[in-house]
Amino acid sequence: MRKTTFVLSILAFIGSASFNSTAASLDVHGDIKINGKTVINAEGVFVESNTVNINDYFPTSSKVVTLAAIKKYYVDGSMVKDNHISKFHYEENGNIKKEETFINNELAFYTEWMNRTENSVDxxxxxxxxxxxxxxxxxxxxxxxxxxxxxxxxxVSTITESVDPEDIDKEIHFLDILSYTPIEKVNYTYGDGKVLNDCIVTTYEYIFNTEYSGSMKQARVLCKGIGTVSYNGYNLVSIEDK
Structure with missing residues (x-):
């Protein structure tokens, strides 16, 4: 018997055995699971074994996720190798609060998210x-x-501070489309043989439309509750719970 059919049988049994009324209903708050696997989610949608909820593969708690890459390029005909390290700092609810990129152990770029509300962020x-x-x-x-x-x-993005005074108070209207295509469910090994068991290989595409238009496409690996662990030559080094 298919699991979905079995669940419907359970619901039918509960409805007929527990309530002696044709108007009876079962109100479930949350997922319905069998052997720990969700078969009907909280929105009432049947979840098949090859179904993916991308939202499950983003961070879910306070942590620092560190990725590293070696970037190679040529200067005057000679190859140069730079060590890149990116640190992603996440809040208790999984929202990102800071990203830092170091090149050869020197801070090269950072982004910090502050004063976040439901409809705004600095x-x-x-x-x-x-x-x-x-x-x-x-x-x-x-x-x-x-x-x-x-x-x-x-x-709408409004520039409030800038190294270029002419940009201050400039408003830019954005329309962003962010897309993931999950290809395969995998295990991901990092560090000294540590394994993350619930991960997906995906393609990721970011399309933006402002006064300028553009796009970016990458192969990425995401792990459940952790977020991105591999992209653009960067690979996971460590996960530090906060």
């Missing part, structure tokens, strides 16, 4: 501070392996 970088007001944010839908899950962000 972002500080090396060069400027911007205030963002969101007009519309959607969520990633459940998708099967090989299908694409997309969401949108529509917002």
């Amino acid at each position: 972002i500080v970088t090396n060069n400027e501070k911007v205030s963002i007001k969101f007009d519309k944010i959607t969520n990633y839908p459940l998708v099967k392996l090989g299908a694409t899950a997309s969401r949108m962000e529509r917002y």
Whole structure:
């Protein structure tokens, strides 16, 4: 018997055995699981074994995730290797609060998210501070392996501080489309043989439309509750719970 059929049988049994009324209903708050696996989620959607909820693969607690890469390039015909380290700092609810990039142990770039509310956030970088007001944010839908899950962000970014005084008070209207296509569920090994068991290989695409338009596409590995552990030559080094 299929698990989904079995769950429906359970619901039918509870309805008929527990309530002597044709108008009876079962109100479940949360997921319905069998052997620890969700078969009907909190939104009432059947979850098949090859279904992926991208939201599950983002950070869910306070931690620092460190990734590293070796970047190679040529200067006057000679190869140069730079050691890059990126540190991602997450809050208790999984929201990112700071990103730092070090090149050869020197801080090269940082971004910090501050004063976050449901519809706004301030972002500080090396060069400027911007205030963002969101007009519309959607969520990633459940998708099967090989299908694409997309969401949108529509917002106004106002530059409040800048190394270029002419940019101050400038408003830019953004429409961003962020998409993940999960390809395969995998285990991910890092460090001295540590293994993360619930990960997905995906393609990631970011499309933005402002006064300038552009896009970016990458292969990424995401792990449940951790977030991105591999992208653009960067690979996971450590996870530090805070």
